[in-house]
Amino acid sequence: MSxxxxxxxxxxxxxxxxxxxxxxxxxxxxxxxxxxxxxxLLEANPMGKLPTIIxxxxxxxxxxxxxxxxxxYLAEMEAPDLLPREEEKADYxxxxxxxxxxxxxxxxxxxxGWEPQDTRQEGTVGFGSYTRVLDTLDGxxxxxDHVCGDRFTxxxxxxxxxxxxxxxxxxxxxxxxxxxxxxxxxxxKAYADNMGAIPx
Numbered sequence: 751m752s753x754x755x756x757x758x759x760x761x762x763x764x765x766x767x768x769x770x771x772x773x774x775x776x777x778x779x780x781x782x783x784x785x786x787x788x789x790x791l792l793e794a795n796p797m798g799k800l801p802t803i804i805x806x807x808x809x810x811x812x813x814x815x816x817x818x819x820x821x822x823y824l825a826e827m828e829a830p831d832l833l834p835r836e837e838e839k840a841d842y843x844x845x846x847x848x849x850x851x852x853x854x855x856x857x858x859x860x861x862x863g864w865e866p867q868d869t870r871q872e873g874t875v876g877f878g879s880y881t882r883v884l885d886t887l888d889g890x891x892x893x894x895d896h897v898c899g900d901r902f903t904x905x906x907x908x909x910x911x912x913x914x915x916x917x918x919x920x921x922x923x924x925x926x927x928x929x930x931x932x933x934x935x936x937x938x939k940a941y942a943d944n945m946g947a948i949p950x
Contacts (some may be wrong), residue, residue: 751805751806751807751808751827752777752778752806753770753775753777753778753803753804753805753806754777754778754779754780754803754804754806755767755770755777755778755779755780755801755802755803756780756782756788756790756791756794756795756800756801756802756803757779757780757781757782757800757801758781758782758783758784758800761782761800761801762800762801762817762911763782763800763801764911764944764945765801765817765820765821765907765908765911766801766803766817766820766821766824767944767945768907768911768940768941768944768945769820769821769824769825769904769907769908770824770944771940771941771943771944772824772829772832772904772907772938772940773824773825773827773828773829773832774828774829775824775828777803782800794813794815795813795815797815799815801815801817801820802814802815803815803820803823805823805827816850817850817908817911818846818847818849818850818908821846821904821905821907821908822846822904822905824904825903825904829904832902832903832904833903833904834898834903834905835898838898838899838901838903841897841898841899842897842898842903842905843905845890845897845905845909846897846905846908846909848886848887848909849908849909849912850908851876851877852876852877852878852883852886853877853883853887853909853912853916854912855875855876855877856877856878856879856880856883856884857880857883857912857916857921857922859875859877859880860880860921861921865879865880866878866879884922884923884925887913887928888925888927888928891927891928891930891931892927895931895934896931896934897909902938906935910931910932910935910941911945913928913931913932913935914932914935914936914945916928917929917932
């Protein structure tokens with residue numbers, strides 16, 4: 751079995767590249783130019799979004815898009831030790847989807863110049879507010895080294911990327927617990943080999 755990763759170094763495809771490194775698989779990189787997206791990418795993912803991977807499996811090609819889904823899929827296929835144990839599943843899935851939902855929405859909306867103006871809007875948007883999202887994340891990492899406690903799992907690739915990029919690009923408050931979490935992730939070889947050159 752082999753994989754194709756549609757890739758541009760200035761994109762969230764870096765998250766998938768890190769995930770591949772954690773599972774010990776080297777994908778074929780299909781480079782993507784923003785102004786000239788390859789037909790193979792658009793065929794696999796009509797939105798033309800990165801990351802998108804194609805798993806060339808025995809039963810036929812399988813397309814996976816969305817960084818959180820790719821991270822979990824690669825652990826399922828290649829590295830079950832990075833999946834949550836039974837007692838870790840609640841934390842694993844809670845924070846994986848918290849990063850894909852509230853964190854992504856709160857940080858993106860704020861960086862684009864919009865935030866909820868009252869409690870009614872906070873209830874409508876689903877993430878509440880940027881401050882509530884950060885307080886929730888901060889509260890977790892004040893008492894946990896990783897998403898599932900003491901043990902690194904694939905969820906840390908996705909949640910950690912959100913924290914790492916948020917602090918690096920100034921879109922997330924560099925709170926002490928989050929900086930400590932970032933430092934733990936940056937000490938991993940798979941991170942250093944694939945994420946260490948994030949442009950700032």
